[in-house]
Amino acid sequence: MNYAVILAGGTGTRFWPFSRELEPKQFMHVLSNNSLLQNTIIRLSGIIEPENIFIISNKLYLYELKSQIKTLKVPDSNIVLEPDARNTAAAIALAASLILAKDKEAVMLVLPSDHYIRGKKEFSSCIKSAIKCARKDFMVTIGIKPQDASTGYGYIKTAKPLSGLGVKCIKVSKFIEKPAFALAKKYAIDKRFFWNSGIFIWKASVFMEELRKFLPDMYQIFKDVKKIEQVGKKWFSIKPISVDYGIMAFSKKIVLVPADFYWTDLGSWDALTKILPKDACGNVSKADFLGLNCRGVSVFSRSARFISAVGVRDLIIADTPDAILVCNNNNAQDVKKIVDLLKVGRRKECISHITEKRPWGEFTVLQKGIGFKIKLIQIYPKKRLSLQRHTKRAEHWVVVSGCAKVTTSGKAKVVKANNSIYVPIGQKHRLENPGNSVLRVVEVQTGSYLEEDDIERFDDDFKR
């Protein structure tokens, strides 16, 4: 059988302020109604059965992942949560051992979750060719014909085509790190060179064999693993290394199947603007935008704000309710540096959006003032918050849509839309949505201290 392993633990920083630590790039919806992760799954239809698609990620993203895969038939139990991030070799080794435990002959497809691909049919036939090669015990990588002299990608140097497999496939001679521009220019016009897409196809057993050869310490950890729990504390002894550096650089079994679909890793805002349709002046607008005498300006917004630009060139403007970026197209790679500085400054603008997700729904802080804080809370159908108590704040709840079940001091009460209820300081309380539609509550907190850490939980459906 064929399996897919989607790597979805990344914390991409180059799409800040849209991407945040708690809402990384793979969950972004800039290009379509589906996120990049969702499109990665959808693209596998007809190749891999949904129950054979595994997602390797990080516990921070569990509820977001569950909500994103809900309609895509991938079972929640296929989400594999790493104890922490140890780079791609460990993530793939973990997935390979879990898959091998199910199916000794398994072919596994390894896919990044945050890339952009155009051409579903071409993708499909390329992957099917790669699977054929993998069945012959090759380690297959998908190579992209360079579109320009990019210095943002690793390159793969190929040798001679392999015949007799019935598919187009080329022997790989070398994996090359991101090159300097002078080298990239040479590679881009040399037919032997391809971009490294990070998409790999191999038998789980063949991968484990190569792991044994080139990363024997890691192999020892995973060789008999059938369930993630078996890894235990050994996980934390793993040396983080990418599969490219740890295995692909050394394996003699590698072949390349050239892609005939359009691919970009969407490494920056600039890469995103390249694939979007533009107006006659080269402008892109995904916002309530008015530009006068602008050229090459790309505007993205996650707020309701009106954005205007006058007489500017080659800019990216990315707007969110709490942070805005104005960036020269040529400096899009440096957005990462802004995020690094925000981290140093312990600023929340690099961590989360003003709308924060929770397993039961989400909330948005609308206003903070001296002695008060106003939140809009949305609770999914049939979900409830923990039974909790605050020692420094009282809460007023006005139900604006849906119907709430509110428990205070052990007594439950139904609060309908256009009604309100008061939770005094120190009172145990619980807010629940018993209905079938989203419950929206405006919460006005009053008190001397109004941070999220003033919370004592007594019972929680989500074991927090």
Add this chain to the structure above:
Amino acid sequence: MNYAVILAGGTGTRFWPFSRELEPKQFMHVLSNNSLLQNTIIRLSGIIEPENIFIISNKLYLYELKSQIKTLKVPDSNIVLEPDARNTAAAIALAASLILAKDKEAVMLVLPSDHYIRGKKEFSSCIKSAIKCARKDFMVTIGIKPQDASTGYGYIKTAKPLSGLGVKCIKVSKFIEKPAFALAKKYAIDKRFFWNSGIFIWKASVFMEELRKFLPDMYQIFKDVKKIEQVGKKWFSIKPISVDYGIMAFSKKIVLVPADFYWTDLGSWDALTKILPKDACGNVSKADFLGLNCRGVSVFSRSARFISAVGVRDLIIADTPDAILVCNNNNAQDVKKIVDLLKVGRRKECISHITEKRPWGEFTVLQKGIGFKIKLIQIYPKKRLSLQRHTKRAEHWVVVSGCAKVTTSGKAKVVKANNSIYVPIGQKHRLENPGNSVLRVVEVQTGSYLEEDDIERFDDDFKR
């Protein structure tokens, strides 16, 4: 006696999005804790008594004017509200006739309310010289030595200095409209040319005499006016014309006193950035701003948002809660065009900020959703809203600071901080601040229609 007439009816659009129709430039606080209008008044201390300072404006701005002059000793009764805007000749003629009714020998100083002047001592001595000339029946204008070949100002060509007045003062030969750049370059290096500051000093009687000569129709309207009410409907027959075109272009009595203070009319964002101190890379920040590799970038914010810029040059970024402008320094004059387009589109972003001022205080719409709207309301001490009723919405009020007196169905009730009250659809109600500190109320509206025009007023302290 000496009088001042401050022209404060302008609806400057070039500082959008900071300036809005309901909050024009003269009320802006970008440069100091005081607004441009307040600084105009403060600058007159030692020259004109506060009770002799008149402010000509427009009824839209009455409450803002009152609140801005409160601490400056100018009596509220000195605010003169024009029935509508008829340009400067009519505004000055109205002021001149009112002043003349009080004092036949009055010298009046006419000042724009939205210019920037540095050098209080120099301003003071310049105005005192001008008053001396005006006492000799001259029409005096203050001329600014051109600092560059600006095409944004009118120019004044002077002839020979006048002697015998005991002050430096030059005969004027010609008022020149905003010139083309080629001409402006000539004027800027020719010692005979000055910028027209729009500051004028003359006897009210001499002005009326010149009005009679050059704008006889307007003179007929104002000649016997002692109170604004006497103008009545004749106001609407006035042909709008500036004092420059209507009188200064023709009068033979004009002399110029050269300014030795720094002056700019702050005609655009660009002009503002010129007078602000810059960092080593020429950047200005009046915001929570982080710039990487930026030069000549000026950032202004009225929101709490974090603003970042990467690799950009010569930009103005002006941020407000509902609108943001990114403008090339050289295109700052075109901001007006954005405002014009917003007007055509009937967009509220050209009319008011999300915080709207009212005579009793202000309110901010924090969120709108289907069936609900959340407002933060602030009420000044001892003020109250009208007694009112809504036919399509209910209101929940949570008092977050101060103490409210709430009247519903004729019964008054005190609602303290951390308490709430509910006003059902159709119930007559009134919200009042009986205390000595600001009252802050979070209002959650629920209903099918939530616009400001769903209001029936029964009694109002402000006669709306």
